[in-house]
Amino acid sequence: MSVCLVTGASRGIGRACSVELARAGWDVAVNYSRDEEGAIETARLVQSLGRRASLFRGDVSSHEESRVLIENVERELGPLDVVVLNAGITKDGLLMRMSEEDWDRVLDVNLKGVYNVAKWAARAMMRRRSGRIIAISSVVALTGNIGQANYCASKAGIIGFVRALARELSRYGITANVVAPGYIQTDMTEHLPNEVKENLTRSIPLGRLGTPEDVASAVSFLAGKGSAYITGQVLPVDGGMSMGALT
């Protein structure tokens, strides 16, 4: 039996990863912070594919809640093989209008949350000398974006953090990689005005915004047997956006 944990799995990319991993044969620990209804729906989708799913409430920005999360997942579902560090938020604003509170909260959830959950998950995986850590960053970690200094910093931080983990944990048979999505159609990008979406679409070589399923396929690959020799890498899933414009 193989168990994975997806943080922030009540909707969007986290839900799609849960479903795709279930399809690939994993039992899924569905983490959520507040949206219990959404998490129940994710669990239902996993179960409809014949896999086990359990709900685990917990705020990833809390070191202690993250410790309890990993403990509870292993108690209820068994040894954790794969962790998908997906939970994330935005609090956008130009630097001069960005409050300290908005800076702190985005860094706390997106970057400290990755540290918190990865740390406790890695502790469990080290004992068994195997495991996969997959963190969801963003294309803007590589390119920057106006109005997202806090978000870009948190997502760039994830890349450095995961590369350090890849080196530290390789001797324990644990790999650590990053998936960097481009613009994906979820609640997070729902509020963008149509004009912005149209301009964005024009800047994407493949000519469309991504879907949560596009990201989930890459995550499933990194969780599977076929990626055993890949660690410390950043895999953009962005329709070619991060290649930059032709000059």
Ligand code: NAD
């Ligand atoms: P979303 O807002 O639809 O989902 C985010 C999920 O994280 C939700 O389930 C939310 O409840 C959960 N969450 C938020 N704070 C949490 C906390 N403190 N503890 C536990 N869970 C928490 O967003 P999404 O588009 O599905 O994004 C998922 C991940 O992908 C995020 O890390 C996001 O930064 C990243 N990403 C998204 C896009 C995009 O275009 N949508 C692009 C690049 C990267």
